[in-house]
Amino acid sequence: MKDKNSAKEYLLNHWNKHLKSLPKFNINVEKVFMENNDNGNCRVFAIVSTNEDNLDALNKEYMESQSFLDDMKGFNMENILKVEDVNLTEYL
Structure with a gap:
């Protein structure tokens, strides 16, 4: 996100909507984190899972x-600087 305020706005006003819409796409939310960063960009991390082969x-x-x-209605999308997928493999 552009900054911490944008990340907070996203998490407070839009993230809960994702909790309802993501399961429709076979994406399950495990945890969500906001980077502890007061200077500059502020990342939001969502740990998700699926039974599908291609997340x-x-x-x-x-x-x-x-x-x-619909989830993002009212949010300034220019505040999202980058969306990155990282595939993780659980070993333990």
């Missing part, structure tokens, strides 16, 4: 959906 494709489908647009 990247599911995420892309979701972010291009009307559900995502």
Whole structure:
């Protein structure tokens, strides 16, 4: 996010909507974190899971959906500087 205030606004006003819309795309939210950073950009990390083979494709489908647009209504999308998918493998 552009800054900590943008991250807080996103988390307080829009994230809960994702909790309802993401499962429709077979994406389950495990945890959400906001970077502890008072200077400059502030990242939001969402740990998600799915039973599908391609989380990247599911995420892309979701972010291009009307559900995502509805969730984000009223948020200045220019405050999102970057969205990055990182695939993790659980070992323990």
